[in-house]
Amino acid sequence: MENELWSIAPDKTHTVLVSEFNRKRLNGPNDLWVHPDGGIYFTDPLYVRPYWTRNPEMEQDGEQVYYLSPNHKTLVRVTTDLEKPNGIIGTPDGEKVICC
Numbered sequence: 001m002e003n004e005l006w007s008i009a010p011d012k013t014h015t016v017l018v019s020e021f022n023r024k025r026l027n028g029p030n031d032l033w034v035h036p037d038g039g040i041y042f043t044d045p046l047y048v049r050p051y052w053t054r055n056p057e058m059e060q061d062g063e064q065v066y067y068l069s070p071n072h073k074t075l076v077r078v079t080t081d082l083e084k085p086n087g088i089i090g091t092p093d094g095e096k097v098i099c100c
Contacts, residue, residue, distance in 0.1 A: 005029045024059035036094040038070035043085040
């Protein structure tokens with residue numbers, strides 16, 4: 001809702017996994033792929049949503065892909081040269097991650 005990455009339980013309660021990177025709000029986490037080790041790769045393009053209650057200006061310095069560690073404590077930007085990444089998948093063994 002506020003450009004965060006959530007985990008939603010079957011009872012519909014949620015936990016915020018990621019709300020920012022380098023003290024700046026994410027653009028709008030879009031697609032994700034869960035690595036076999038439990039880490040999460042996700043795309044963060046800026047597609048302004050009509051339901052946003054926040055300023056629609058991009059705070060990040062680009063639209064990239066991130067990796068959240070399995071313990072959900074470390075967030076790393078894994079790309080630096082993408083434009084509007086949309087869609088992400090990896091191989092079953094986790095050796096390759098493909099984003100478009």
